Amino acid sequence: xxxxxxxxxxxxxxxxxxxxxxxxxxxxxxxxxxxxxxxxxxxxxxxxxxxxxxxxxxxxxxxxxxxxxxxxxxxxxxxxxxxxxxxxxxxxxxxxxxxxxxxxxxxxxxxxxxxxxxxxxxxxxxxxxxxxxxxxxxxxxxxxxxxxxxxxxxxxxxxxxxxxxxxxxxxxxxxxxxxxxxxxxxxxxxxxxxxxxxxxxxxxxxx
Amino acid sequence: xxxxxxxxxxxxxxxxxxxxxxxxxxxxxxxxxxxxxxxxxxxxxxxxxxxxxxxxxxxxxxxxxxxxxxxxxxxxxxxxxxxxxxxxxxxxxxxxxxxxxxxxxxxxxxxxxxxxxxxxxxxxxxxxxxxxxxxxxxxxxxxxxxxxxxxxxxxxxxxxxxxxxxxxxxxxxxxxxxxxxxxxxxxxxxxxxxxxxxxxxxxxxxxxxxxxxxxxxxxxxxxxxxxxxxxxxxxxxxxxxxxxxxxxxxxxxxxxxxxxxxxxxxxxxxxxxxxxxxxxxxxxxxxxxxxxxxxxxxxxxxxxxxxxxxxxxxxxxxxxxxxxxxxxxxxxxxxxxxxxxxxxxxxxxxxxxxxxxxxxxxxxxxxxxxxxxxxxxxxxxxxxxxxxxxxxxxxxxxxxxxxxxxxxxxxxxxxxxxxxxxxxxxxxxxxxxxx
Numbered sequence: 136x137x138x139x140x141x142x143x144x145x146x147x148x149x150x151x152x153x154x155x156x157x158x159x160x161x162x163x164x165x166x167x168x169x170x171x172x173x174x175x176x177x178x179x180x181x182x183x184x185x186x187x188x189x190x191x192x193x194x195x196x197x198x199x200x201x202x203x204x205x206x207x208x209x210x211x212x213x214x215x216x217x218x219x220x221x222x223x224x225x226x227x228x229x230x231x232x233x234x235x236x237x238x239x240x241x242x243x244x245x246x247x248x249x250x251x252x253x254x255x256x257x258x259x260x261x262x263x264x265x266x267x268x269x270x271x272x273x274x275x276x277x278x279x280x281x282x283x284x285x286x287x288x289x290x291x292x293x294x295x296x297x298x299x300x301x302x303x304x305x306x307x308x309x310x311x312x313x314x315x316x317x318x319x320x321x322x323x324x325x326x327x328x329x330x331x332x333x334x335x336x337x338x339x340x341x342x
Numbered sequence: 343x344x345x346x347x348x349x350x351x352x353x354x355x356x357x358x359x360x361x362x363x364x365x366x367x368x369x370x371x372x373x374x375x376x377x378x379x380x381x382x383x384x385x386x387x388x389x390x391x392x393x394x395x396x397x398x399x400x401x402x403x404x405x406x407x408x409x410x411x412x413x414x415x416x417x418x419x420x421x422x423x424x425x426x427x428x429x430x431x432x433x434x435x436x437x438x439x440x441x442x443x444x445x446x447x448x449x450x451x452x453x454x455x456x457x458x459x460x461x462x463x464x465x466x467x468x469x470x471x472x473x474x475x476x477x478x479x480x481x482x483x484x485x486x487x488x489x490x491x492x493x494x495x496x497x498x499x500x501x502x503x504x505x506x507x508x509x510x511x512x513x514x515x516x517x518x519x520x521x522x523x524x525x526x527x528x529x530x531x532x533x534x535x536x537x538x539x540x541x542x543x544x545x546x547x548x549x550x551x552x553x554x555x556x557x558x559x560x561x562x563x564x565x566x567x568x569x570x571x572x573x574x575x576x577x578x579x580x581x582x583x584x585x586x587x588x589x590x591x592x593x594x595x596x597x598x599x600x601x602x603x604x605x606x607x608x609x610x611x612x613x614x615x616x617x618x619x620x621x622x623x624x625x626x627x628x629x630x631x632x633x634x635x636x637x638x639x640x641x642x643x644x645x646x647x648x649x650x651x652x653x654x655x656x657x658x659x660x661x662x663x664x665x666x667x668x669x670x671x672x673x674x675x676x677x678x679x680x681x682x683x684x685x686x687x688x689x690x691x692x693x694x695x696x697x698x699x700x701x702x703x704x705x706x707x708x709x710x711x712x713x714x715x716x717x718x719x720x721x722x723x724x725x726x727x728x729x730x731x732x733x734x735x736x737x738x739x740x741x742x743x744x745x746x747x748x749x750x751x752x753x754x755x756x757x758x759x760x761x762x763x764x765x766x767x768x769x770x771x772x773x774x775x776x777x
Binding site: 204213214215216 | 539552553576
């Protein structure tokens with residue numbers, strides 16, 4: 136009798152400790168909310184080279200998309216404000232306020248082609264660019280990267296103004312490869328420029 | 343005679359006739375097992391059915407739309423909303439202050455452009471598409487009609503996590519059973535914003551890359567992505583700040599697209615719905631359906647309990663029969679006991695103890711076996727459900743069923759043993775010894 140009761144008690148104990156048989160759906164578990172982290176915000180200011188126009192599959196092959204996809208962690212916000220043929224003066228009043236609204240932590244600025252076409256005076260270009268970069272810095276952008284065109288590339292006539300403006304505002308100059316603007320291979324130019332820019336700006340961001 | 347002596351005598355009697363005792367215990371165990379299995383399975387089925395109706399959320403949940411109520415639809419479970427109406431914090435606070443309202447969870451949504459993933463599960467390319475994202479305060483997830491198929495929900499403040507719905511799986515040509523395959527995937531989404539550009543308008547995106555951390559079992563309205571409310575609000579802000587009609591990009595101007603209101607119990611759902619209708623918003627809740635299903639399930643439970651009870655009565659008759667036989671066989675022993683001074687109540691105690699032990703043992707064994715049977719049935723059902731791409735069931739053995747199975751069997755045995763024990767106790771000593 137004692138053995139019978141002991142056996143039954145043991146069986147009851149084993150059964151009471153068996154896990155539930157379900158592998159089905161679960162009630163949602165609430166994770167601890169955790170502190171709100173400062174998320175990275177990447178904004179792009181620029182002209183045709185940054186807007187992605189004229190590129191096949193710009194959603195994946197434009198340099199800002201490549202840089203966003205490869206150099207920033209998940210959760211980063213990315214806004215591309217670049218517009219074809221924009222001048223630095225236009226970017227200052229149209230793109231910069233929108234960029235500041237996003238409270239960027241990283242900004243890239245690639246201007247010059249529109250000013251080439253518009254015939255902007257280098258001094259005016261330099262002055263507007265300095266204001267634009269300073270505003271981005273004031274808005275909290277820890278890193279402002281300025282594309283520095285190689286000789287022969289669009290906007291290269293503003294090279295010294297770009298260098299001066301970057302130096303005076305604490306922005307980082309990113310020299311772009313001269314090979315990307317190969318005049319003997321105009322059909323591949325856009326794709327090459329995009330790939331080269333993505334590589335060079337990506338390298339700069341890693342530093 | 344002490345309790346201890348009575349227990350020793352009862353135990354000796356049980357040991358002396360192991361076959362009969364074993365069979366009697368088995369009868370009780372079978373009846374108790376049947377009752378336990380039936381009640382466990384019916385309880386699980388009820389939970390599952392109601393869970394399906396409430397979409398995993400509380401049964402007393404009410405969906406509120408950012409729209410006026412349609413007078414002809416007010417009492418319907420799936421009421422069609424009337425004209426659009428702004429749902430703001432003032433309206434939500436009025437709902438929170440209503441009597442019998444436990445909680446109000448606001449819901450926002452935005453339409454997002456999705457460029458990643460670029461491939462379906464079968465390797466075919468997936469073109470960029472538009473998907474609706476639903477944002478809620480995920481700290482209130484237990485109050486929401488949401489359950490997890492696999493993985494988990496995003497953190498309430500997370501900026502890089504997303505949960506997806508079965509609609510998302512369908513888009514990737516995956517079944518629910520393959521939901522685990524999307525956990526860890528990266529999703530790249532953009533909220534659009536209209537900009538005036540020369541003669542026309544251009545859309546620019548506010549992009550975010552997210553990681554899928556879980557799959558929910560329900561569709562989030564017409565949404566495929568479930569996000570923390572902060573992320574969807576930021577996407578909406580971007581869209582709403584644009585030029586022209588944000589509706590063109592799938593974002594309503596209403597601060598909230600809806601709310602999920604939980605009433606204090608299912609019996610109060612009608613009253614709360616009426617109050618929200620009076621405030622001027624359209625509501626829907628499966629209250630009539632749930633009430634009908636609950637009535638039906640109650641009938642099923644009564645029938646199943648009756649079947650188990652009949653089995654227990656048959657077992658009780660078996661106990662009575664076995665004890666009556668024991669009394670007949672042990673007349674001489676009873677006579678000897680009485681001759682050496684045992685009183686009627688001592689003999690009664692011995693037989694009742696014997697009956698109680700048989701009932702208790704049968705109850706424990708039966709409850710255990712019943713649980714095992716329910717588990718086997720549950721596993722079979724789960725295999726079928728998972729095979730069909732549905733969520734499995736979680737089998738729960740309620741404490742009242744365990745207690746009822748064991749204590750009830752013991753009590754029933756005591757009742758069944760009363761008549762034989764009484765007859766044994768009233769047996770005159772001379773007659774008993776003489777026989």
